[in-house]
Amino acid sequence: MRFLSDHQGVTVAVVGFGYVGSCLAATLADRGLDVVGIDTDQRLIDELHSGHCRFQEHGLADLLFRGLDSGRLRVTTDYAATATADVILIAVGTPVREDGSLADEQLRGACTELSKHVREGQLFVLKSTVPPGTTRDLVLPLLEQSGLLGGVHFGLAFTPERLAEGNALRELGTFPIVAGGLDADSAAAAAEFWQRTLGVRAIPLDSMEAAEIVKLADNWWIDLNIAMANELAKFCSLYGVDVLDVIPAANSIPKGSGNVNILLPSVGVGGSCLTKDPWMVWRSARQRGLEILTASTCREVNSAMPEYTAQLALADLADLGKDPESVKVAVLGLAFKNNTGDLRATPTLGTIAALTKAGAEVRIYDPLVDPVEAESVFGIEVSASLEDAVRDVDCVAILALHRDFEHIDFAALPVAPKCLLLDGRAYYSKEKIELLRDLGYFYRGIGR
Numbered sequence: 001m002r003f004l005s006d007h008q009g010v011t012v013a014v015v016g017f018g019y020v021g022s023c024l025a026a027t028l029a030d031r032g033l034d035v036v037g038i039d040t041d042q043r044l045i046d047e048l049h050s051g052h053c054r055f056q057e058h059g060l061a062d063l064l065f066r067g068l069d070s071g072r073l074r075v076t077t078d079y080a081a082t083a084t085a086d087v088i089l090i091a092v093g094t095p096v097r098e099d100g101s102l103a104d105e106q107l108r109g110a111c112t113e114l115s116k117h118v119r120e121g122q123l124f125v126l127k128s129t130v131p132p133g134t135t136r137d138l139v140l141p142l143l144e145q146s147g148l149l150g151g152v153h154f155g156l157a158f159t160p161e162r163l164a165e166g167n168a169l170r171e172l173g174t175f176p177i178v179a180g181g182l183d184a185d186s187a188a189a190a191a192e193f194w195q196r197t198l199g200v201r202a203i204p205l206d207s208m209e210a211a212e213i214v215k216l217a218d219n220w221w222i223d224l225n226i227a228m229a230n231e232l233a234k235f236c237s238l239y240g241v242d243v244l245d246v247i248p249a250a251n252s253i254p255k256g257s258g259n260v261n262i263l264l265p266s267v268g269v270g271g272s273c274l275t276k277d278p279w280m281v282w283r284s285a286r287q288r289g290l291e292i293l294t295a296s297t298c299r300e301v302n303s304a305m306p307e308y309t310a311q312l313a314l315a316d317l318a319d320l321g322k323d324p325e326s327v328k329v330a331v332l333g334l335a336f337k338n339n340t341g342d343l344r345a346t347p348t349l350g351t352i353a354a355l356t357k358a359g360a361e362v363r364i365y366d367p368l369v370d371p372v373e374a375e376s377v378f379g380i381e382v383s384a385s386l387e388d389a390v391r392d393v394d395c396v397a398i399l400a401l402h403r404d405f406e407h408i409d410f411a412a413l414p415v416a417p418k419c420l421l422l423d424g425r426a427y428y429s430k431e432k433i434e435l436l437r438d439l440g441y442f443y444r445g446i447g448r
Helices: 019-030 041-051 060-070 079-084 105-114 135-146 169-174 182-197 208-238 245-251 275-287 291-302 305-319 349-357 371-378 388-392 430-438
Strands: 010-017 034-038 073-076 085-088 122-124 156-157 177-181 202-205 328-332 360-367 394-399 420-422 440-447
Touching: 010 019, 010 245, 019 034, 019 073, 019 169, 019 182, 019 328, 019 430, 034 394, 041 060, 041 073, 041 328, 060 073, 060 079, 073 430, 079 105, 085 291, 122 182, 135 156, 135 208, 135 430, 156 182, 156 208, 156 420, 177 182, 177 208, 182 202, 202 208, 208 245, 208 275, 275 349, 305 349, 305 394, 305 420, 328 349, 328 388, 349 360, 349 371, 430 440
Parallel strands: 010 034, 010 085, 034 073, 085 122, 122 156, 177 202, 328 360, 328 394, 394 420, 420 440
Antiparallel strands: 156 177
16 A cells, blocks of 8 residues: 555644644644644644744744644644654653653653544554654554554654754754655655755665664764763863863864764753763664673763763862862753753763762752743752852853853853852853953863
């Protein structure tokens, strides 16, 4: 059976209206498609209907509300809305448990609900990151509870989401799409759908498992690369060398199809992907008798960075004659990444916990995060302003350099004398560091 043979007037359902789902739905609606978003979170749906977008992605709110206002996009908690869709994109959360196994409750629940509304000729596309074999062994049997058969009555494909928060809307229109299908028709239909709707190149693969592994390989590489950068930063510190001098110089030689490409060290790795995908690799391999060493190693290295960053600050404060048990620290930027408000698995949590454990009084400020969510995560009320956060503090820790922080007037900040500036992700230039020192700040960066 040839699925989605007629692309005219294609309707799309996006199941899971979180960060990824909302970006997909808003973009497709903006391209003129009829899109319905489905999510079990009634509060999220109510927020959208009232004109509030909880996701901090540049341009997303405007795109979402343009779609909602035009009628090309609608949102609901009712799975019955998927019955009229030609393409169903599944973008629910797929976290891992402590042992690295997939916590499949959201995916299982979504597919069970979808099975009640499957109709012949539909194409189902899983976007959520999963261990190899999940689309075939979990999603397919659940959808076939409908009484219809995959590859016969409906199509099924896996096309991994490979977007970076903060650049997702741009990357949706530029990154190639990887597509693996249950059968040749499913793979072809998925590839053609993305080519026609987004205008991007499609990379067809022989199986859904191959496509599932592509996403894991991407994030495994990124996490491993950052782990190397973090250990390189520690190594450079042993010799008084600035790691930001070393990295661009090391990256200057060609290797393979590009150059050596060491990424940047930081306070740590966070978000919903890099912190779990290597564990999916490790667990999946172990179940088949293979011990993967690099996946667990990169996780251990990067998970230790928040504590390491806190100890850097505490050691410097002690050298400045300040008792770690009585210092005040202002943490600017709580999200796991610059220019996002995402607190999922944010490494700043570990740094703040270590500082607090040492006795420091910690204040927090981030204009991009939900203050209610932040207080719930950190157990600290978010300061009302930058000035309130830094007043009389002994250390200003910039752990996420949002645009709002790029032009801080450090001379005007009401900090305590001999204030430490801890750079967790700002990557200030040497010229900037000299200016800070001229203003009386003491600077410390990761590997700097």
